[in-house]
Amino acid sequence: MSRLCLILFGPPGSGKGTQAKLLRQSLEVAHISTGDMLRERVASGDSLGRAVADMMQSGGLVPDDTVNRLVEERIEQPDCARGFILDGYPRTVEQARLLETVLAAKGISPVVVHLQVDYNVIIARLSGRRQCPTCGALYGVTSNSPEVSEVCDYDGSKLVVRDDDKAEVVLERLRGYDRQTVPVLEFLKNTGVRTFVVKGAEMPPQAIARQIKWLLKERGGTA
Ligand code: AP5
Numbered sequence: 576m577s578r579l580c581l582i583l584f585g586p587p588g589s590g591k592g593t594q595a596k597l598l599r600q601s602l603e604v605a606h607i608s609t610g611d612m613l614r615e616r617v618a619s620g621d622s623l624g625r626a627v628a629d630m631m632q633s634g635g636l637v638p639d640d641t642v643n644r645l646v647e648e649r650i651e652q653p654d655c656a657r658g659f660i661l662d663g664y665p666r667t668v669e670q671a672r673l674l675e676t677v678l679a680a681k682g683i684s685p686v687v688v689h690l691q692v693d694y695n696v697i698i699a700r701l702s703g704r705r706q707c708p709t710c711g712a713l714y715g716v717t718s719n720s721p722e723v724s725e726v727c728d729y730d731g732s733k734l735v736v737r738d739d740d741k742a743e744v745v746l747e748r749l750r751g752y753d754r755q756t757v758p759v760l761e762f763l764k765n766t767g768v769r770t771f772v773v774k775g776a777e778m779p780p781q782a783i784a785r786q787i788k789w790l791l792k793e794r795g796g797t798a
Contacts, residue, residue, distance in 0.1 A: 579604055579658030580683045581791070582665070582768075584760060585690035587748040588697035588704070590775045590783065593713050594690070595662040597784040602791075604658040607649050609642050609666075611711065632738050634747030636755060639669040646670075647677060661685075666756045675766055685768055688787050689760065690775035694749055701745045705734035719780060 579602065583591040592608060599606040613631060616624035627637045646664055649655070665671040678685055692700075703716030707727035714721045714734060721727060725734050739748065764770055771790045773783060 578656075578681070578683050579660075579791075580678060580685040581658075581660045581787075582685050582687045582763070583660060583662050583690065584687050584763075585775060586692065586694070586697055586752045586756075587745065588701040589690040589692040590780060591662045591690060593719070593780045594688075594784055594787060595660045596711070596713070597780060598787060599660055601784070601788065602658070602660070604660055605649075605652070605654040606660050606662060607646065607655075607664065608662040609637075609645065609664040610662070612645050612649065613637060613642075632744070634739055634744040634751060636666060636751060639667055639673075642666075643670060643673045646674070650677065665759055668758055668762050671759045671762050685763075686791065687760070687763055687768055687770040688790065689770060689772045690783075691772055692775040696776045697749065698742070698745055701740045702742060704737065704740055706737060707732050708735050 581598070581602075581604075583594055585591055592610075595606045595608065598604075613624075613627055617628045617631065618624070623641065627641065630637055642664065646661075650659065661674075665674050674685075699717075700715055705714045705716065705721070705725065706712070707714075707730065709730050709732040710727065712727055712729055713719070714727075721734065726732070727734060739745070760770070771787075771794065773786055773790070775783060778786070
């Protein structure tokens with residue numbers, strides 16, 4: 576079986592992280608979230624974390640060189656041997672170019688799943704998003720909510736709100752997505768990458784994950 580590289584593509588709040596967390600278990604592959612990696616560095620307070628904290632808090636993108644280096648190193652880790660899910664990467668055409676080169680050298684053909692969600696739904700979702708600071712589980716206040724309000728179902732931690740989920744920052748992130756990330760889809764399609772569109776707001780997360788697995792298995796993916 577060839578190595579899977581599933582690129583979960585979509586705007587902020589489209590459900591990339593939610594799907595990656597569901598799919599990594601059943602597909603037995605690694606989950607690479609550039610947002611999570613960068614947030615870990617910010618929390619650690621190391622020099623990279625200090626350099627990117629303000630950019631992330633304002634909703635802007637971190638420089639391509641920084642993110643590309645993190646991803647290149649991460650892909651070499653042993654847990655990526657069977658394959659990996661990219662969540663939040665590539666986000667610029669420059670990043671997509673680097674990824675194309677890295678994957679070609681490894682003989683990996685990526686698959687894109689584009690999660691389509693209306694921006695009004697996204698704004699509502701992100702204003703209600705909660706995350707477990709311990710295990711990373713994602714919840715919403717009105718849908719996909721925890722059994723006990725503000726408490727993680729898995730480990731009982733008190734849930735937190737992300738700094739960049741403030742309304743004005745969400746709007747900036749969506750503008751950045753339109754400007755810098757939407758062109759990535761065209762670039763990937765033009766380089767022959769298989770791309771599937773999945774509606775990301777009409778079903779619960781588990782049903783969407785089943786649909787993605789079906790697409791990978793029956794429509795030319797490698798899972
Ligand atoms: P990152 O962490 O990647 O954020 P994002 O792409 O903006 O995406 P989100 O994590 O906000 O949303 P998501 O699509 O994962 O949705 P989720 O599953 O959480 O990046 C953060 C920042 O880091 C960037 O702004 C940038 O500064 C920097 N960065 C990261 N990568 C970079 C890169 N490559 N280059 C440069 N800079 C980079 O779901 C959202 C909510 O919806 C949750 O509450 C969830 O419970 C709910 N939900 C999910 N699915 C459903 C459903 N089907 N029905 C109902 N509710 C649902």
